Amino acid sequence: MLNNSNLNTNTNDAEIQKLKKIITILLSVSALLAVILITLGITKIINYARTAETSDSTPVFATLVSTEATFTEPTVYHSELLEATPLADSYWRPLPELPEDQVKVPDHFEVKGLYIGSGSALDKAIELCNNSELNTIVIDLKNEYGLPYMSKVPTANEIGYVWDAYDLDAVIEKCHANNIRVIGRIVSFNDQVAAQHFPERAIQDADGNVVQFSNEGNKPFLSPYCVENWDYLIEIGIEAAEHGVDEIQFDYVRFPAGPTKNKVKPYFGEEGQYPEKSEAVNRFLQEARIRIQDTYGVAVSADIFGIVLTSPNDAKIIGQDFETLGMTGIDSCCPMVYPSHYALGTMLGGHVFDYPDKQPYLMVYSVLHECQAIYKQPGFTAVRPYLQAFTASYIGKGNYIEYGYREINSQIKAIHDLGIQEYILWDPSCRYPSGAYDGNMSVETD
Numbered sequence: 001m002l003n004n005s006n007l008n009t010n011t012n013d014a015e016i017q018k019l020k021k022i023i024t025i026l027l028s029v030s031a032l033l034a035v036i037l038i039t040l041g042i043t044k045i046i047n048y049a050r051t052a053e054t055s056d057s058t059p060v061f062a063t064l065v066s067t068e069a070t071f072t073e074p075t076v077y078h079s080e081l082l083e084a085t086p087l088a089d090s091y092w093r094p095l096p097e098l099p100e101d102q103v104k105v106p107d108h109f110e111v112k113g114l115y116i117g118s119g120s121a122l123d124k125a126i127e128l129c130n131n132s133e134l135n136t137i138v139i140d141l142k143n144e145y146g147l148p149y150m151s152k153v154p155t156a157n158e159i160g161y162v163w164d165a166y167d168l169d170a171v172i173e174k175c176h177a178n179n180i181r182v183i184g185r186i187v188s189f190n191d192q193v194a195a196q197h198f199p200e201r202a203i204q205d206a207d208g209n210v211v212q213f214s215n216e217g218n219k220p221f222l223s224p225y226c227v228e229n230w231d232y233l234i235e236i237g238i239e240a241a242e243h244g245v246d247e248i249q250f251d252y253v254r255f256p257a258g259p260t261k262n263k264v265k266p267y268f269g270e271e272g273q274y275p276e277k278s279e280a281v282n283r284f285l286q287e288a289r290i291r292i293q294d295t296y297g298v299a300v301s302a303d304i305f306g307i308v309l310t311s312p313n314d315a316k317i318i319g320q321d322f323e324t325l326g327m328t329g330i331d332s333c334c335p336m337v338y339p340s341h342y343a344l345g346t347m348l349g350g351h352v353f354d355y356p357d358k359q360p361y362l363m364v365y366s367v368l369h370e371c372q373a374i375y376k377q378p379g380f381t382a383v384r385p386y387l388q389a390f391t392a393s394y395i396g397k398g399n400y401i402e403y404g405y406r407e408i409n410s411q412i413k414a415i416h417d418l419g420i421q422e423y424i425l426w427d428p429s430c431r432y433p434s435g436a437y438d439g440n441m442s443v444e445t446d
Helices: 001-055 086-091 122-130 154-159 169-176 194-196 227-242 275-296 310-316 358-368 405-417
Strands: 112-115 137-141 181-188 248-253 299-303 334-336 346-348 351-353 387-388 423-426
Touching: 086 169, 086 299, 112 122, 112 181, 122 137, 137 169, 137 227, 154 194, 154 227, 169 181, 181 227, 227 275, 248 275, 275 310, 275 387, 334 346, 334 387, 346 358, 351 358, 358 405, 387 405, 405 423
Parallel strands: 112 137, 112 423, 137 181, 181 248, 248 299, 299 334, 387 423
Antiparallel strands: 346 351
16 A cells, blocks of 8 residues: 555655646747737737828827827918007908918118119119119109009909010010129009009098198008008019019008098008008008018018108008018118208208208218118118119209219218118109219218
8 A cells, every 4th residue: 555655655746747837838929929919000000000190181199199180280480570559450461470480581682773663774783783883773663653564463454454565574584694683673553543443442531532642742642540451562573583584573652641632531441450551551561571582582671751750740641650660570671861852951870960961971871870770670671771862853953963973972971871771763754874882982970
């Protein structure tokens, strides 16, 4: 009995050892299978996530375990330097916004230009540019009476004041072949033809009657408050940009100066229910900048009265507030600092100008020196003055002098002495004397 018991014990021990080996093998196989399954699962998840990243229609997942798609809002490139008032935002539509990757910022170009109207003086202007410091021509895309090229803008054709004084494409091609830039000038709100065609877009009195303005030739004026007018003017600029014009320049971006013909008061709304005039002008320029400059990479500029640089009261009347207009993000503003446009006896910088037209250097220098603190502040647009290249005989005998090359060039010296290199010459008759137009001359400055 003892021997049999030992034998049975030995047999049981062997079977237990065999069972342990089987269990160990099974556990090892299970662990291996688990590793394989986990690996396959992770690979599938990663591949799914990669597929989502490359799919145009499947949103990108933030994490592998997320079940909700997340999207990134577009970054807007321009943070407006002018803070809109709640009244302005409610009165007008919101400004357009562009994602950062769609904004085209043009390189600023130092313009030394001359105005040539509707293009009849083009060949002489090109010759002058090729033999002087001048590098740019300014041509009318739209003047007070219409568009002198064959525009396809629907509103202009509806009004019926489009004609073929010049071929826009040919002008651009000829100028570019001579390394000359082309600025397209658009007369904006001073448009009696459009105001008569669209009386609802013109400045009216409280009874809805279109009013006329004594200092504007007893003519009606398009309202700068009207966004339909904005759209029309910007469409002209866009068309020209698509043709290859290098810059779009808005002139008459203002309200009328002086009283109405019949002394009636223009009506823009009840007191306190409409924005300031300067807000209307600035908002138009901001929208033009976004829709033309930011969208096409074509610079936008604005012409302003020279008087608004030093006279806040005049600035308020016409809505051209120099300090804020320069913060609209446009490429440049062009103050018309013609000596003949200042009143006899004007005082600037402690100097009395009995006859401003007779002192072209000192008058231009004094005006721009007076407002340096404004246009030299960070973020302000480039200042490119329009200079007088005409004789202002209309201001009366004894009040003016003949303007030839010396008088024009002395104004260029004045702006150079202030550190300003850019300018545009203005002569409505487009007759400019030969010369270097470099400001290099001896001029009495005291």
